[in-house]
Amino acid sequence: MKTQLTLRVNGAPRDVPLSFVGRRLLDTLRLELGLMGVKEGCGEGDCGACTVLIDGEPMCSCLLLTGVVEKCEITTIEGLPAAFLTRFSAICAEYGAVQCGYCTPGIAVMAAWLHAGGTELGDQPISKLFAGNLCRCTGYQQIIEALTALR
Amino acid sequence: MSEIQPPVQGPVSATRATERARGLARYAADLILPGTVLVGVARSPHAHARVISIDTKPALEIPGVLAVLTPADFDGIELGHPDTDEPVLTRVARYVGEAVVAVAASDQDSLLRGIEALHIDYQVLPHACSVADALTLDQPLHAAYPDNVVRRFNAKRGDWQAAEQRVSTWVSGTFQTQAVPHAYLEPRATLVRVNGELLELVTGSHFPSVLAETYREIVAGWGAQLEVVTPDIGGSFGAKWEHPTHLICLAFAHRLGCDVAMVLPRRDDMIAGRTRLAMRIQMRIGATDDGELVAKETVLWADNGAYSAHGPAVTLAAAIRMDNLYRFSALNAKAQLVYTNNIPSECFRGFGSPQSAFAQEQLIDELAERLGIDPIELRRRNAVRAGDTTLHGWQVGSCGFTECLDAIQQRVQAHQHENPPSINSRYRFGYGVAAGTHGISNRGYDRRFDRALLSLVLAPDGMLCIESGEVEIGCGTVDLFGAIVAERLKLDRERIRVVLGDTATVPYGLGCFASRTAFFGGRAALDASRQFARACSHLAIEIGLPAKASIATVIDTAVAVGRTTELRATGRYEPKHVTLPDESGYGNTSPAYTFGAHACCVRIDIVTGLTNVVHYWAAHDTGRVLNLQRARGQVVGGVHQGLGFALAETTLVDNHGRLQNPGYLDDRVATFADAVPVECIFTSTFEQEGPNGAKSIAEPPIIPVAACVANAIHNATGTRQRRLPMTPERIWRSLHTEG
Amino acid sequence: MMPTVSPVLRPSYLPPVELHRPNDLGELFACVAAGACPLAGGTDLVVWASQRGEPRQLAWTGGIDEWHIVDISGQQVRIGAAVPLSRIARSGELRSLISAVIEGASVVGSVQLRNQATLVGNVCTASPGGDTLPGLYVHDAMVDVVNAAGSRRSIKISEFICAPGKTNLAPGELVAGVTVRGLGPLEGSAFCRFTQRNALDLALASVAARVRFESDEQTVAQASIALGAVGPTVLDAGQAAALLVGRTLEPTQLRECANLAAECCQPITDHRASADYRRQLVRALTEEIVLAAAKQVTAGCASVEAS
Numbered sequence A: 001m002k003t004q005l006t007l008r009v010n011g012a013p014r015d016v017p018l019s020f021v022g023r024r025l026l027d028t029l030r031l032e033l034g035l036m037g038v039k040e041g042c043g044e045g046d047c048g049a050c051t052v053l054i055d056g057e058p059m060c061s062c063l064l065l066t067g068v069v070e071k072c073e074i075t076t077i078e079g080l081p082a083a084f085l086t087r088f089s090a091i092c093a094e095y096g097a098v099q100c101g102y103c104t105p106g107i108a109v110m111a112a113w114l115h116a117g118g119t120e121l122g123d124q125p126i127s128k129l130f131a132g133n134l135c136r137c138t139g140y141q142q143i144i145e146a147l148t149a150l151r
Numbered sequence B: 001m002s003e004i005q006p007p008v009q010g011p012v013s014a015t016r017a018t019e020r021a022r023g024l025a026r027y028a029a030d031l032i033l034p035g036t037v038l039v040g041v042a043r044s045p046h047a048h049a050r051v052i053s054i055d056t057k058p059a060l061e062i063p064g065v066l067a068v069l070t071p072a073d074f075d076g077i078e079l080g081h082p083d084t085d086e087p088v089l090t091r092v093a094r095y096v097g098e099a100v101v102a103v104a105a106s107d108q109d110s111l112l113r114g115i116e117a118l119h120i121d122y123q124v125l126p127h128a129c130s131v132a133d134a135l136t137l138d139q140p141l142h143a144a145y146p147d148n149v150v151r152r153f154n155a156k157r158g159d160w161q162a163a164e165q166r167v168s169t170w171v172s173g174t175f176q177t178q179a180v181p182h183a184y185l186e187p188r189a190t191l192v193r194v195n196g197e198l199l200e201l202v203t204g205s206h207f208p209s210v211l212a213e214t215y216r217e218i219v220a221g222w223g224a225q226l227e228v229v230t231p232d233i234g235g236s237f238g239a240k241w242e243h244p245t246h247l248i249c250l251a252f253a254h255r256l257g258c259d260v261a262m263v264l265p266r267r268d269d270m271i272a273g274r275t276r277l278a279m280r281i282q283m284r285i286g287a288t289d290d291g292e293l294v295a296k297e298t299v300l301w302a303d304n305g306a307y308s309a310h311g312p313a314v315t316l317a318a319a320i321r322m323d324n325l326y327r328f329s330a331l332n333a334k335a336q337l338v339y340t341n342n343i344p345s346e347c348f349r350g351f352g353s354p355q356s357a358f359a360q361e362q363l364i365d366e367l368a369e370r371l372g373i374d375p376i377e378l379r380r381r382n383a384v385r386a387g388d389t390t391l392h393g394w395q396v397g398s399c400g401f402t403e404c405l406d407a408i409q410q411r412v413q414a415h416q417h418e419n420p421p422s423i424n425s426r427y428r429f430g431y432g433v434a435a436g437t438h439g440i441s442n443r444g445y446d447r448r449f450d451r452a453l454l455s456l457v458l459a460p461d462g463m464l465c466i467e468s469g470e471v472e473i474g475c476g477t478v479d480l481f482g483a484i485v486a487e488r489l490k491l492d493r494e495r496i497r498v499v500l501g502d503t504a505t506v507p508y509g510l511g512c513f514a515s516r517t518a519f520f521g522g523r524a525a526l527d528a529s530r531q532f533a534r535a536c537s538h539l540a541i542e543i544g545l546p547a548k549a550s551i552a553t554v555i556d557t558a559v560a561v562g563r564t565t566e567l568r569a570t571g572r573y574e575p576k577h578v579t580l581p582d583e584s585g586y587g588n589t590s591p592a593y594t595f596g597a598h599a600c601c602v603r604i605d606i607v608t609g610l611t612n613v614v615h616y617w618a619a620h621d622t623g624r625v626l627n628l629q630r631a632r633g634q635v636v637g638g639v640h641q642g643l644g645f646a647l648a649e650t651t652l653v654d655n656h657g658r659l660q661n662p663g664y665l666d667d668r669v670a671t672f673a674d675a676v677p678v679e680c681i682f683t684s685t686f687e688q689e690g691p692n693g694a695k696s697i698a699e700p701p702i703i704p705v706a707a708c709v710a711n712a713i714h715n716a717t718g719t720r721q722r723r724l725p726m727t728p729e730r731i732w733r734s735l736h737t738e739g
Numbered sequence C: 001m002m003p004t005v006s007p008v009l010r011p012s013y014l015p016p017v018e019l020h021r022p023n024d025l026g027e028l029f030a031c032v033a034a035g036a037c038p039l040a041g042g043t044d045l046v047v048w049a050s051q052r053g054e055p056r057q058l059a060w061t062g063g064i065d066e067w068h069i070v071d072i073s074g075q076q077v078r079i080g081a082a083v084p085l086s087r088i089a090r091s092g093e094l095r096s097l098i099s100a101v102i103e104g105a106s107v108v109g110s111v112q113l114r115n116q117a118t119l120v121g122n123v124c125t126a127s128p129g130g131d132t133l134p135g136l137y138v139h140d141a142m143v144d145v146v147n148a149a150g151s152r153r154s155i156k157i158s159e160f161i162c163a164p165g166k167t168n169l170a171p172g173e174l175v176a177g178v179t180v181r182g183l184g185p186l187e188g189s190a191f192c193r194f195t196q197r198n199a200l201d202l203a204l205a206s207v208a209a210r211v212r213f214e215s216d217e218q219t220v221a222q223a224s225i226a227l228g229a230v231g232p233t234v235l236d237a238g239q240a241a242a243l244l245v246g247r248t249l250e251p252t253q254l255r256e257c258a259n260l261a262a263e264c265c266q267p268i269t270d271h272r273a274s275a276d277y278r279r280q281l282v283r284a285l286t287e288e289i290v291l292a293a294a295k296q297v298t299a300g301c302a303s304v305e306a307s
């Protein structure tokens, strides 16, 4: 009888108790695995602060039940390539793209996805691609400038 | 003060920003450890009801439920500032969503079961969810206020009769503004850590010292002590003051003797959060034929919601502050603040001025049209100037208002020139202008004083610690203080650590509100640096270094010889020339004042009423700009919050007082796809009183926005918008009834 | 006044959920028979469960391999119940074959949500404002319903959805997928919605249209129009569409059609918009979208000629 659920998180297998099968992935990542870079802003799919990559595709971890992604590769901001994060954070600072910073990890994950995604999505405007990531502080302009520079 | 420094360009030091962008920031909810007891509340489903009985037994029988608190556990405790009227858990629910019973459990599932198992009986009372209903309700919400009017303000200045006689043209209107949630991205989260008799309240509030002061008194009654720890704060915009959740958690932690935490789901955060005060404003402004603004009369009703918080102060500000923008001869303002069964209101970026600007700046526009004077020119002719003392007693130091007006005029003209009006049957284009002013801090807030303290302490490890009760909420305070100290002491930024808002160590501070932090904290940082430098030169001589040795050298030597404790200094700033305002708000309440003028170009689809802001210009007199990116960030962010207030956001309440749109989806906070290009212009003003010539920029950008858009809509379509938000449907309707 | 006992307003945390993850249809039906609610992307279900505290027993449909299939055979397209919106929205082939459906799928929520949410979930939620629904109506969608005994029935979408949030699904039945009739020669379709925000918003009104021309590429041979968010379900504005048949798309024709569409819808007034404003939106959108559908034919032909 299985007592653990094995997830693949940021490239490594991680065991969590079976009781997490029916809990939100967001809770599993934060409460069980201590990945506090994943934020909860709304718990209803509106804000994107909880964005993670599931097999390379961004999704809202607040609306995913953990059991559903057992066989998937899960990437949180903690698992993004170090070189990318260094560049992303430097550009954010340079352009003034971060205020309270609560929305930023979700945006970082989206940016990493875009970065890896190459040409397929390349022609879509940032304003459309990032519409699922709310920011109440910045008015977006400086984030858009930073993301444009990152591209 | 006349320590002129070259303007600082680009990022000064972006340590906080880079950490945050890497996901390393830690907000209150991130600090909750596994095994922490979780707290939740049962909320009233009624807008107004007396709690008749509470049966907690079924909840306590649920395994995992550890304790339950009821209103009786908080008898005699009420929150509010300065008036206290809000219970922690209530015996009379005064809005839908008010907390009645609190439950603590070992895990979330038991917590939910516990809350669902509670039995609460109510006697439903008649309710009022609008000011008009509350004024006629025969049931007072609070016994001490039989007519539901919390406060009345009267402010009369100048010789009204004489002024009235000089008026040749009056314009008037009645304006309605709405409540909106602050909608910060981090929902309210509270963690209480227990350390013997010490309760550590970990919560993202920008007023840690104020919270500590309020709560210490209460927990002292339980025999406990309290400190506040300030983690990263995920936005607030005025909302995160004292809140019942804090005391509920403190009480459980004290009773159970273990760490407890409560994180509000977004929905709960919205129904039991706070909102901007909705207002109904009747205003008239009179001018002479040659465009002198002579008299202004304001009658204002403000919706306080169920409890007061900063409602009285906001109402007074809304009634008078915007008057200071022009050289009126006489003013007459009356305001009433009314209790309703709505979500309690709270201050919100702009502190009442976005509401009154919506009225005033539209009327100025109407006057300009009636008098045949360009709206920017009319404002310029009447603009307040440096050296003025306004009718409300503001002593205006530096003032770049006319420079702002000139700047937007030039931008708008250039834009009009490049984009000649196109003839299109479906889309109409228009330009609008509006202005605003704001103080820096508010002497009236705390009757004792208005000041900031900041300590520089050399830690044994050689890091120079900046410690202050003035906190960081995303405006860049950490970086600003760090930059000022680094620049002054010629130290590497890497050698400086910034600790803000941990009340156990930092000196008292009023906190981050009223656009005061950079100004007050910045001045205290300068003062602390000066004192610290002096301490360094004393120590240098004692330990045999040249008196002119660099601070870095002195610090290194002090660490080597174990004399770090001698290097500490506390800087302070308390403006000399501010005065405590009287009942009617008269007084020089701030050490300096900021000014701004905005313009925008809108495109309106007359078939659907949809308004697109095509371009936005925001010119601000913020004194010397300390960090261009940060200042832009405040302006662009403020303008977008203003656009949400103008066009989309609102708290919609049904007949039963239930919030219809608790959540981002239905509140319609702007998304990336709604971002508008904002061009920021800063004047060349230098404020003698400010830190390195600076003033402030946090709140001013939101103030003129709704009026600016309304004026542009009028310019495009000929219809006047008196009601916020100016949704497509409202605009479409006004085109059909007026146009 | 009478005291009233009221339910407690609970915090909107997700309650403890028992999640089943069946790997074949038999297991899935067993779970459903035992009371579990089918879970696809969860973008509706998880939100409801958090708000209302139920359902608490869920059976994930993503483990059923055959439900991940998108099958295109000639003009027919079959989309399995576990296919996320982003997968169909990114397909160029589908975009030209079932344009109105894809245009609807492309505006649902956000990038993140479209990676999770399924087309069948959107259908089963049966919201009058579901953004893929008007497109599915004009593309004559048939909903493939299966039961534990293995019997299948295929129901017209307009019959499958019967009221706001209500479908004709009998207890124990599940939706296996949706089959739609793609565009043929001389045919075009389009979808458009009106929202206040430019993204991540729910439609105040939406319209899909499908137009087939005679070989002259000017005279309308066949047309259908479906209206969203302006009635208890998506409405088939057949009468309005009929006005176009046998005519060319002149402005007066279009206006007449749009006016009739606005008349035959049954909007309600709620906190989002009033009934007459929604009618006005239908009027505005209908004109626009019929033209957009027509343009697909003319533009499509132009590209054929060019190649």
Ligand SMILES: Cc1cc2nc3c(=O)[nH]c(=O)nc-3n(C[C@H](O)[C@H](O)[C@H](O)COP(=O)(O)OP(=O)(O)OC[C@H]3O[C@@H](n4cnc5c(N)ncnc54)[C@H](O)[C@@H]3O)c2cc1C
Pocket (backbone or CB within 6 Å): A044, A045, A046, B665, C037, C038, C039, C040, C041, C042, C043, C044, C045, C046, C047, C061, C081, C107, C108, C109, C110, C113, C116, C117, C118, C119, C120, C121, C122, C123, C124, C125, C129, C130, C131, C132, C173, C174, C175, C176, C200, C201, C202, C203
């Ligand atoms: C922030 C946000 C924004 C949104 N924006 C939009 C929008 O713009 N437009 C729009 O149309 N929708 C929107 N939605 C709603 C939602 O995303 C869609 O309805 C989505 O298509 C639902 O699909 P799902 O796979 O997530 O369904 P689920 O949530 O998994 O299920 C939805 C319903 O379908 C049932 N169901 C699922 N599969 C089956 C099956 N095989 N057989 C029988 N029943 C089944 C479930 O039991 C449930 O009742 C939004 C939702 C959120 C949270």
Ligand code: FES
Pocket (backbone or CB within 6 Å): A039, A040, A041, A042, A043, A044, A045, A046, A047, A048, A049, A050, A051, A060, A061, A062, A063
């Ligand atoms: S927390 Fe998941 S989208 Fe907001």
Ligand code: FES
Pocket (backbone or CB within 6 Å): A097, A098, A099, A100, A101, A102, A103, A104, A134, A135, A136, A137, A138, B185, B234, B235, B474
């Ligand atoms: S920086 Fe605060 S929400 Fe984006």
